[in-house]
Amino acid sequence: MRNRENLIPVYYRLAEDIKKIIESGVLKDGDLIPTEAQLCEQYAISRMTVRQGLALLAEAGLIETVRGKGSFVTRPRLNQLVIDLNHNATSKEQIRYTLLGVNLIRNNGEFAEKLGFTGEANVITIKRLMFKGNLPVAIEEKFLRYQKGKPLLETQLEYADFPEVVAKHQESVPVRNDMRIFVAALSAEQANLLAAEGSQPALGIKQLIYSEDDKLLGVATMICHKDRFELKATSYPLSGRL
Amino acid sequence: MRNRENLIPVYYRLAEDIKKIIESGVLKDGDLIPTEAQLCEQYAISRMTVRQGLALLAEAGLIETVRGKGSFVTRPRLNQLVIDLNHNATSKEQIRYTLLGVNLIRNNGEFAEKLGFTGEANVITIKRLMFKGNLPVAIEEKFLRYQKGKPLLETQLEYADFPEVVAKHQESVPVRNDMRIFVAALSAEQANLLAAEGSQPALGIKQLIYSEDDKLLGVATMICHKDRFELKATSYPLSGRL
DNA sequence: GAGTGGTCTAGACCACATA
DNA sequence: ATGTGGTCTAGACCACTCC
Known part of the structure; x- marks a missing residue:
């Protein structure tokens, strides 16, 4: 047949x-x-x-x-929409990043606790600015547990997506990414970085990366210029193979 | 075995x-x-x-x-996140709606064109207010082609999700839902409905429903109070069966 | 040529739904 | 009792990759 x-x-x-x-x-x-x-x-x-x-x-x-x-x-589940962060980041216009800073926050239990990292005092922070063409569009801040003997390579800082960075720096395997999308106010510093008016709002995105045993492995926040960034989602990818 | x-x-x-x-x-x-x-x-x-x-x-x-x-x-695709609108709408607190109005806009090609409905002059509009408990959280506006002989039942207006409403009222089968998420400004009327300050921003969500031949079947917009609504997405549902 | 996954067969027994 | 999908077998041939 x-x-x-x-x-x-x-x-x-x-x-x-x-x-x-x-x-x-x-x-x-x-x-x-x-x-x-x-x-x-x-x-x-x-x-x-x-x-x-x-x-x-x-x-x-x-x-x-x-x-x-x-x-x-059954009607296709059009109420389940997929956000593809890779695609959102690489559409049309050229995306590039400038690294604003990498820090290791040592022995600051309060800081770690506030992020959600339990039983850990050392946290790596990565801050960078995302550009579309020459316009700053978003401020990214990433936080992850410091793991001895697992250095972060500069190429990872610059280009890799966050779950990949977490995977490379942790012993635990990241298996879940929870995201919240909300409206945020800009601080004076953030407005300055984004070349925006201080009074204007921004689109906020917060990601929490977990391991299989629900241990928090990493936190990422994006503060996006309201007129230069928008999230896209679609129901289509699921049935892409047919 | x-x-x-x-x-x-x-x-x-x-x-x-x-x-x-x-x-x-x-x-x-x-x-x-x-x-x-x-x-x-x-x-x-x-x-x-x-x-x-x-x-x-x-x-x-x-x-x-x-x-x-x-x-x-392969590392699980943590950069692909799923928004479940049903779940977002039915979490924890009681959700209810009040219908603000249903209209049939006849023979207004410009209005239809602006929404993206090509070759169609009659459009149904549905406007309703979403509450969590006693607080107004979002204004929903829906637009769909008017199809003769396919009446909208009141129950559909009140409870059904948008793709379902479209499916019930159209001959064409809806197969794709494209969504944009952005920061919106509130009009005076919208601020009033949401019991919010006029100057404050809101979370905007726009959905476009298409048929297999890429004809636009419906448009839905949500304007959400910034402090009372946030979107959640997670990477997990895909591997839910294991 | 050896090893791998991709497709397909012609059966079998089972669990569940319906009448 | 009959019909349905769920699981499983022990093969077969094919297409592709790598040596």
Whole structure:
């Protein structure tokens, strides 16, 4: 049953066929698609191959399969949106950074505690300014536990994204990133750095990086010029493979 | 080879085992995990079962498989964060809405054009106020093409999320939701509705809903009180099944 | 040529839902 | 009791990578 003239796998064709039927509106939210046995017959393929196709559709959020009942059409989860920080940072215009400072805050339990680092007194801070072209657009501040014998390389400071920096400097493996997005006021110093009026607000982004055992590994904050930066999110990436 | 005493499938156990090895740091970013043949032997299971387990890990972003080479450990994509609008709206405190108005803007091409609705002159607008407890937190405005014979039910206006409202009122199936997040200024009217000072900024969220053929189906904007609303996103949901 | 993952088969038994 | 999806087998051939 393997395709010859066309190189795409059978299970992929099946998934695309059903996807088109759903997106054309013939099958609506809640409808049952043909059973696996029926699809085996229709396409003259074995059941595992059918299931591979349905798995694609389920992953894309187009169907939901229920044991003993069948596979139901579901509206794609458009209320789940993905923010891709890499893409947000590298769109269109040239991005560059200037390093404002790297510090090791030693034996300051209060400082560490305030950030959320429990049982740790030594914290590395990294501060840099992000530019689009020649305009300053955001102030980044990063905080991570100081780990002896794991030096931070300058290239990591300049270019790497934050989870990568954390991964490189920690023994623990970062597995979760929680983000808050909010409106922030600019301090005089921040306004100066961003070449903005002191009275204007900014977009604030705070990231918390955790390990599997929920230990806080790193904190990152971005204060973004309100007219030069905006976050984009989209529902699309999830079904990108179909 | 099916498990007896414990009910969880073999492929799932395999995936969990490898996940633990990765998260413990024994296998690092870029390392090869055992080949499928080796895993077949180790677990004394068939290859399709091994592949089902590896598929779980790949979906969670913990490994990447390359044909002819093997499966490599990858750091989880912590730079891809998911905003769950349903969850953001239904966390902790009681959320309720008051409907401020529903209008049908007829034969106003300029109005439709400005929103991005091409070739359409009739637009439905829905405006409502969101409360947490007794505090107004956000003003929602929604715009969608008017479709004859597809009435909007009041229950839909009050409770449903926007993509659902669009799906119910349109022939076309909504398949993509693009979102922008930004800092907005409050108009006098908006400040009044939110019981806020007129000079203060707000968090703005704009959603654009598209069909498969990239036709704009709906637009939603939220203007959120800066101290009473914040967006949360997390990297975790993707690997939630493991 | 040897080793790897990608696709596919033709069965089997099981758990669950429905009537 | 029947029909559904969930798990699993023991093979097979293919495409690709690397030596």
